[in-house]
Amino acid sequence: MSTEFDAIVIGSGISGGWAAKELSEKGLKTLVLERGHHVEHIRDYQGEHQPPWHYRYRDYGDRKLHETDYPIQSKFGWFNDHNRQFWNNDRLNPYVQAEGKPFNWVRADALGGRSILWGRQCYRWSDLDFEANKRDGHGIDWPIRYKDIEPWYSYVEKYAGISGQAEGLPQLPDGEFLKPMPMNSVEKHVKAAIEENYPGRMMTIGRVAVLTEPHNGRAPCHYCGPCHYGCSTASYFCSLTTTLPAAKATGNVTIRPDSVVERLETDPKSGRVTGVDVIDANTKERHRFSGRIVFLCASAIGSTQILMNSKSEQHPNGLANGSGALGRYLMDHTFATGVGGVMPGFLDRNTIGQRPNGIYIPRFRNLDGQDEDANFLRGYGFQGAARREGWNRDVPGFGKDFKDAVSKPGPWVMYMSGFGEILPYADNQVTLDKKKVDRFGIPLVHVNVEYKDNEKKMIDDIMARGTEMLEAAGAVNVHAWPGPMIMGSGVHEMGTARMGHDPATSVLNGWNQAHEVPNLFVTDGACMTSGSCVNPSITYMAITARAAGHAAELVRAGAL
Amino acid sequence: MNRRELLRAAIGSGTGLALIGLHRACLAGANLDAAPGQELLDDELRRVLAAIAECIIPETDTPGAIAAGVPQFAELILTDWYTPEERQPVLDGMRALDDACVNDYGRGFAACTAAEQVSELTRVQDGEMFKVLKSLVVNGYFTSEPGATSQHGYDPMPGVYKEVVLDAATGRWS
Numbered sequence: 001m002s003t004e005f006d007a008i009v010i011g012s013g014i015s016g017g018w019a020a021k022e023l024s025e026k027g028l029k030t031l032v033l034e035r036g037h038h039v040e041h042i043r044d045y046q047g048e049h050q051p052p053w054h055y056r057y058r059d060y061g062d063r064k065l066h067e068t069d070y071p072i073q074s075k076f077g078w079f080n081d082h083n084r085q086f087w088n089n090d091r092l093n094p095y096v097q098a099e100g101k102p103f104n105w106v107r108a109d110a111l112g113g114r115s116i117l118w119g120r121q122c123y124r125w126s127d128l129d130f131e132a133n134k135r136d137g138h139g140i141d142w143p144i145r146y147k148d149i150e151p152w153y154s155y156v157e158k159y160a161g162i163s164g165q166a167e168g169l170p171q172l173p174d175g176e177f178l179k180p181m182p183m184n185s186v187e188k189h190v191k192a193a194i195e196e197n198y199p200g201r202m203m204t205i206g207r208v209a210v211l212t213e214p215h216n217g218r219a220p221c222h223y224c225g226p227c228h229y230g231c232s233t234a235s236y237f238c239s240l241t242t243t244l245p246a247a248k249a250t251g252n253v254t255i256r257p258d259s260v261v262e263r264l265e266t267d268p269k270s271g272r273v274t275g276v277d278v279i280d281a282n283t284k285e286r287h288r289f290s291g292r293i294v295f296l297c298a299s300a301i302g303s304t305q306i307l308m309n310s311k312s313e314q315h316p317n318g319l320a321n322g323s324g325a326l327g328r329y330l331m332d333h334t335f336a337t338g339v340g341g342v343m344p345g346f347l348d349r350n351t352i353g354q355r356p357n358g359i360y361i362p363r364f365r366n367l368d369g370q371d372e373d374a375n376f377l378r379g380y381g382f383q384g385a386a387r388r389e390g391w392n393r394d395v396p397g398f399g400k401d402f403k404d405a406v407s408k409p410g411p412w413v414m415y416m417s418g419f420g421e422i423l424p425y426a427d428n429q430v431t432l433d434k435k436k437v438d439r440f441g442i443p444l445v446h447v448n449v450e451y452k453d454n455e456k457k458m459i460d461d462i463m464a465r466g467t468e469m470l471e472a473a474g475a476v477n478v479h480a481w482p483g484p485m486i487m488g489s490g491v492h493e494m495g496t497a498r499m500g501h502d503p504a505t506s507v508l509n510g511w512n513q514a515h516e517v518p519n520l521f522v523t524d525g526a527c528m529t530s531g532s533c534v535n536p537s538i539t540y541m542a543i544t545a546r547a548a549g550h551a552a553e554l555v556r557a558g559a560l
Numbered sequence: 561m562n563r564r565e566l567l568r569a570a571i572g573s574g575t576g577l578a579l580i581g582l583h584r585a586c587l588a589g590a591n592l593d594a595a596p597g598q599e600l601l602d603d604e605l606r607r608v609l610a611a612i613a614e615c616i617i618p619e620t621d622t623p624g625a626i627a628a629g630v631p632q633f634a635e636l637i638l639t640d641w642y643t644p645e646e647r648q649p650v651l652d653g654m655r656a657l658d659d660a661c662v663n664d665y666g667r668g669f670a671a672c673t674a675a676e677q678v679s680e681l682t683r684v685q686d687g688e689m690f691k692v693l694k695s696l697v698v699n700g701y702f703t704s705e706p707g708a709t710s711q712h713g714y715d716p717m718p719g720v721y722k723e724v725v726l727d728a729a730t731g732r733w734s
Contacts, residue, residue, distance in 0.1 A: 049716060049717065051704060051708065051716065052703035052704065052708070053705045053708070055639060056636070056642070057636075057637065058633070058699070058700075058703040059697075059699060060637055060641050063641045064640070096572075120671055136702050181721060182721065182722070182723070185723060185724050220640060221721075222717060222718070222719045223718050223720055223721045224716060224717055224718070271585070347724065348725055348726050349723055349725060350713075350723070350724055350726055351720050351721065351722065351723050351724070352713070352715070352721070352722055352723075352724055353718035353719070353720050353721035353722065355719070355721040381615070391698060391702040391711075392698070392699070392702075395685065397685075398615055398617075398681060398694065399615060399616070399618060399678065400618055400620055402616065402617075403617050403618065403620060404620075404623075405615075406698065407622075407711055409726075464727075471633060482605040
């Protein structure tokens with residue numbers, strides 16, 4: 001195997017897959033390094049379409065194994081025996097949490113990364129987001145605006161296939177949509193009640209990277225439900241079925257799983273990355289690869305760990321960290337704050353099929369300056385769904401009548417979960433542990449993060465506004481819950497190698513290029529300067545394609 | 561009830577429950593993490609569990625709990641998934657129920673008439689043992705092949721998401 005390439009992409013998830021596709025399509029000989037094991041599309045989806053009775057412990061899962069090997073991952077709702085092969089083994093690949101500040105690092109450990117397991121919701125950012133830091137002074141200004149990324153949103157959406165409804169909202173720009181999935185009658189009822197009672201608020205169907213019509217040779221969704229078991233028909237966007245095959249089709253890409261990147265070697269004279277040191281996850285054998293450019297797409301914390309472990313005489317605080325910003329400002333979205341209630345009526349209706357999507361209520365707080373009644377900055381959106389309860393609801397009694405009752409669909413329930421913007425705080429920080437190392441000898445990540453006052457106040461508002469909307473729609477037994485308020489639970493880690501105008505306060509420039517290392521680009525969640533309240537993955541796709549196009553141009557021009 | 565709620569319920573019930581009676585004291589002291597060849601339930605408790613399961617989900621025009629293999633699944637989860645502390649109230653409750661039947665009717669729960677079983681379960685249905693077993697039985701039934709596939713509308717590959725109007729009489733869609 002050659003060790004010299006034009007480009008090296010570290011990570012094969014949402015961002016890495018896009019970097020591989022774009023760079024290889026521009027003619028660059030590209031190496032993709034993935035620390036997880038190989039996954040073969042279809043062959044390795046062992047859990048797809050499997051009924052629960054094919055698993056020994058069915059819905060319960062193997063609790064003892066979860067406690068020994070997956071104590072973090074198994075807390076996440078989508079982890080189960082059907083998809084366990086994709087997740088990180090927490091015993092083999094641990095991290096350190098600061099005392100009293102839990103952090104859930106929900107990770108994949110497989111080719112395709114979290115693009116196999118993601119929630120697939122796709123919302124464009126707007127200038128409400130790109131200007132947020134500048135407006136209220138929390139965090140530094142983004143070096144880009146919506147107009148810089150708008151064409152790239154269109155570019156990646158057209159390729160990925162996003163279904164959704166255009167709504168013409170300034171805070172949530174429309175994209176290139178395939179036909180929307182339908183709302184059910186109860187969702188339509190709640191939508192009408194919200195829009196009638198609360199001007200300025202609206203509900204739309206979720207914008208989701210799941211096909212509703214044939215697209216680029218991929219089949220539309222068959223509505224079996226759990227996308228994250230893997231999808232043989234490639235109906236949701238996943239690196240394994242979209243970007244990586246496109247990269248392979250160029251003949252320019254080499255994909256190397258089981259490749260744990262230990263560190264990046266820099267040349268003190270040129271200031272560039274000259275080598276990528278890799279440890280084989282199985283044999284522990286060491287390899288060094290070189291490329292003219294390196295794209296770091298190993299997830300926010302993964303990429304930060306690599307940069308921190310790449311310190312040298314010229315970069316004593318970690319590579320590209322002259323600013324000291326590396327590892328700081330970790331953001332996520334507030335998660336699992338929710339409201340739910342029973343929606344009376346509609347009992348002559350039910351749904352067929354498992355819609356891998358829900359409804360979305362775009363941000364309505366603090367849109368035009370600070371709302372008078374808001375004691376928090378920025379805002380949140382709601383994701384949710386209405387459905388009829390199933391056999392796992394509480395039905396009193398036992399015996400024949402109980403069996404008959406529990407076998408029929410229960411009442412309609414509507415749930416909505418708030419996703420709130422978390423501010424960038426300098427002390428929400430990732431560092432390398434000073435003593436502990438992993439099985440490869442790489443220092444463990446130490447995470448010291450928490451929700452702060454603004455997030456807690458926002459969560460109170462999510463519960464209050466959610467409750468009033470469900471009550472306005474006629475829901476009964478409405479209840480709201482704050483959730484565990486544990487960082488990482490939203491699985492939207494962002495910000496630990498942020499973009500900015502000023503090398504003194506940021507790691508990356510407006511093209512995701514390290515200020516201090518011209519041939520190093522970071523295009524995963526680490527690059528985010530603020531967090532918005534919308535799901536970030538489509539922005540990672542757009543920002544990666546944009547950066548890759550720019551980097552390839554610099555290579556072609558001989559600048560890199 | 562999902563797995564975590566189940567866990568919470570189980571943990572919540574385990575605390576503050578006084579262990580009374582000789583056999584319970586023995587059980588409490590025993591290593592209940594069943595080693596290979598060592599089983600959690602004796603024959604009598606196994607009969608009690610099966611009878612409770614069938615009382616909760618009896619055979620009708622669709623299979624009942626026993627035909628769906630629910631007692632074996634419930635025992636597996638009690639053995640492998642529950643900790644000794646979590647399952648103790650369940651074991652105690654089953655034993656107490658059986659003892660009460662011997663006292664009241666002169667025979668164990670499994671040998672009681674259907675009316676006697678209903679009467680006894682009605683008496684204990686707010687207790688921890690019954691709540692835990694009910695959730696285990698319901699989950700075990702609807703995740704079993706006979707239980708899941710006998711339900712109208714079971715369709716692992718629907719091919720569509722759409723709303724349907726249900727038949728007013730049966731509550732089912734055509």
